[in-house]
Amino acid sequence: MGVKAKKALKKKLKKTNSSQLSISRSRNESSDFLPLEGGPGMKITQEEDEPIKNTATVLYIGHIPHGFYEEQMEGFFKQFGKIKRLRIARNRKTGKSKHYGFLEFENPEVAKVVADEIHNYLLFEHNLQIHLILPERVHPKLWRGVNWRYKPLNWTEIARKQHNKDRTVEEQQQMIQGIQKRDKKRRNRIKAAGIDYECPDLVGLIQPAAKKIKFDEEEEE
Structure with a gap:
């Protein structure tokens, strides 16, 4: 190999070495230090963040x-x-x-x-x-009614008011029809069971017709 060829080979080696160094430097820019044994740069591991304090109550x-x-x-x-x-x-x-x-x-x-x-x-x-x-x-309505205490309902009083409430003529007729329908079903069940029993008639089913009151016409002055 001649002198010129040796000089050209040395120039190529210098170029390749300089390019490799620039690549390694660019790779290791984000690294914190280079290991003495060689190899890629390494980054110092930061300490983990402190654990989040428990605030749940x-x-x-x-x-x-x-x-x-x-x-x-x-x-x-x-x-x-x-x-x-x-x-x-x-x-x-x-x-x-x-x-x-x-x-x-x-x-x-x-x-x-x-x-x-x-x-x-x-x-x-x-x-x-x-x-x-x-x-x-935590839902905003979670503590709604926190001091609420249950008061038992007086179902006897409620049933009494429901039974004794004022009804119109149509409501009274509907109530009587319901009573008759339930009584008929009861009689059919007794008959289907083979029991010879005559149920007494219901009291108060026949309501007297409303009387029409006629007022004398006022005398014309």
């Missing part, structure tokens, strides 16, 4: 047994911490418990401990289901 409580109501629940859970609000879902008509409710503590740490330790707690043959509810998942 509301608990969902499911599988609530019969007899474990507001007073009993408050007496049981207040041993862990101060209770802010408590509500058990109830039927609006009957006032019976729907066997689930919601409880809010003032301290989120207390709520976390209760959710971890009391979940699946056996109480009156029921395993309590307790879960934390994140603040963004």
